[in-house]
Amino acid sequence: MKATFPHLAHLDVALQLLYPVLGVEIVPPPPITQKTIEIGVKLAPQNACFPMKVTLGNFIEGIERGADTIFMAGGVGPCRFGYYGQIQRIILEDMGYDVHFVLIDSPRYGWGKFWNDFCTMTGHQFSPFKIKNAVSLAWKVLRFTEDLERVNRSIRCRVKDPRRLDVVVERALERMRYITDHFQFEETRKETFQEMDNLPTNDMLDPLKVGIVGEIYIAQEARINFNMERLLGSLGVMVDNSVSIVEYMLHFLPFTRSREKEEAWKLARPYLKRFVGGEGIDTVGSTIRYAQKGYDGVIHLYPFTCMPEAVAKGIVTRVSRDYDLPVLHLAIDEHAGEAGLVTRVEAFVDVLEMRRKERKKHLEVVGR
Numbered sequence: 001m002k003a004t005f006p007h008l009a010h011l012d013v014a015l016q017l018l019y020p021v022l023g024v025e026i027v028p029p030p031p032i033t034q035k036t037i038e039i040g041v042k043l044a045p046q047n048a049c050f051p052m053k054v055t056l057g058n059f060i061e062g063i064e065r066g067a068d069t070i071f072m073a074g075g076v077g078p079c080r081f082g083y084y085g086q087i088q089r090i091i092l093e094d095m096g097y098d099v100h101f102v103l104i105d106s107p108r109y110g111w112g113k114f115w116n117d118f119c120t121m122t123g124h125q126f127s128p129f130k131i132k133n134a135v136s137l138a139w140k141v142l143r144f145t146e147d148l149e150r151v152n153r154s155i156r157c158r159v160k161d162p163r164r165l166d167v168v169v170e171r172a173l174e175r176m177r178y179i180t181d182h183f184q185f186e187e188t189r190k191e192t193f194q195e196m197d198n199l200p201t202n203d204m205l206d207p208l209k210v211g212i213v214g215e216i217y218i219a220q221e222a223r224i225n226f227n228m229e230r231l232l233g234s235l236g237v238m239v240d241n242s243v244s245i246v247e248y249m250l251h252f253l254p255f256t257r258s259r260e261k262e263e264a265w266k267l268a269r270p271y272l273k274r275f276v277g278g279e280g281i282d283t284v285g286s287t288i289r290y291a292q293k294g295y296d297g298v299i300h301l302y303p304f305t306c307m308p309e310a311v312a313k314g315i316v317t318r319v320s321r322d323y324d325l326p327v328l329h330l331a332i333d334e335h336a337g338e339a340g341l342v343t344r345v346e347a348f349v350d351v352l353e354m355r356r357k358e359r360k361k362h363l364e365v366v367g368r
C-alpha cells in the first residue's frame with residue numbers, strides 16, 4: 001500500500017513519522033502550488049468549497065507520484081464537509097483512477113467504522129506497543145510544529161533579521177521528519193527554541209497585536225492564505241492564530257477535550273447558541289477573546305461560499321461593534337489575487353496604527 005493525504009500546515013511532518021511505523025508506505029503530495037489549485041478547480045464542481053478543490057489537487061498529484069491509497073478525514077454536517085470525501089472519491093473513479101479511498105470518521109460517531117479504517121491503515125498487521133510509541137511521538141511532533149509557529153509569529157515583528165528566523169524554522173521542521181525516538185525529539189526541540197531565543201531582536205518596539213480567526217484550512221495553510229502570518233510580521237505586527245490542528249484533533253478524538261474550543265464556545269454563547277458547522281462558533285468566540293485581551297484588530301480568513309463562516313461573519317460584525325474591535329474579513333478562493341489581498345492588509349494595519357495613535361493622544365489630553 002502506498003498512501004497519500006492532503007496537505008494542511010505541517011501535518012505532513014507528523015504523518016511521515018507515524019505511517020511507516022504502522023507499516024504504511026507514504027507518498028506525500030508535492031507542496032501546494034498554482035498547479036495543484038488548477039487541477040482541483042478543473043475537476044471539482046464549481047460551487048464546491050475551495051479547500052475541497054485544493055485537497056483534490058493534492059490527491060491527483062499524490063497519485064501521479066505512485067500512491068494507490070488515499071487517507072482523508074471525514075465529517076458530519078451541518079456544512080458540506082461531510083460530502084467532501086464522497087465527492088472526491090466519485091470524481092477520482094470517474095477519472096479512471098484505481099485507488100482505495102479511506103475516509104476516516106471520528107470514533108465519536110461509531111467505533112466499528114473507525115476500527116475498520118484503522119485496520120486498513122495498518123495493513124491489519126500491527127504491534128500495539130509500536131503503535132503506541134509511534135502515535136505518541138507523532139503527537140509530540142504535531143504539537144511542536146504548532147508551538148514553533150506560535151513563537152515564529154509572535155517574535156517575527158521583533159527579530160532584526162527575519163531570514164535567520166526562517167532558517168531556524170525550516171531546519172527544525174526538516175530535522176523533525178527524521179527523528180527516530182523521544183530523546184532525539186527533545187534534543188531538537190530544545191535546540192530550536194534556544195536558537196530562536198538567541199536571535200537578535202529589537203525590544204524597544206511596541207507592536208500592534210492582531211489575531212487570526214476563521215476556517216481551519218484557510219487560517220492554517222500558509223500556501224493558500226498568501227502567507228498571512230509572515231505578511232503581518234513583515235508589517236511589524238505581532239500575530240496570534242486562534243485556529244489549531246491540535247485543538248481540532250482533541251475535539252475530534254474520543255476521551256479528549258479541547259479546553260480552548262470549549263472556552264471559545266462559551267464566549268460565543270450570548271451571540272450564537274447552535275453549532276453551525278466547521279469553525280463558525282470558534283470564529284465568534286475567538287474574536288471576543290481577542291477583544292477581551294486588548295488586541296488591536298482581528299483578521300477573519302475563510303473560503304468564499306463557506307456556510308459556517310458566512311453565519312459567523314454576520315455575528316462577528318456585531319461583536320466588532322460591541323467591543324470596538326476592527327475586523328478585516330478576507331474570503332479566499334481560486335480567484336483571490338495576492339496583490340489585492342496585500343493592499344487590503346496593509347491598509348488595515350495603517351488603520352490600526354492610526355487608532356492607536358489617536359487613543360494615545362486622547363489619553364494624554366485627559367491626563368492619564
Ligand code: SF4
Pocket residue numbers: 049050051079080081082215277278279303305306307308309
Ligand atoms: S467549513 Fe466551510 S469550507 Fe469547510 S466544508 Fe464546511 S462549508 Fe466548506
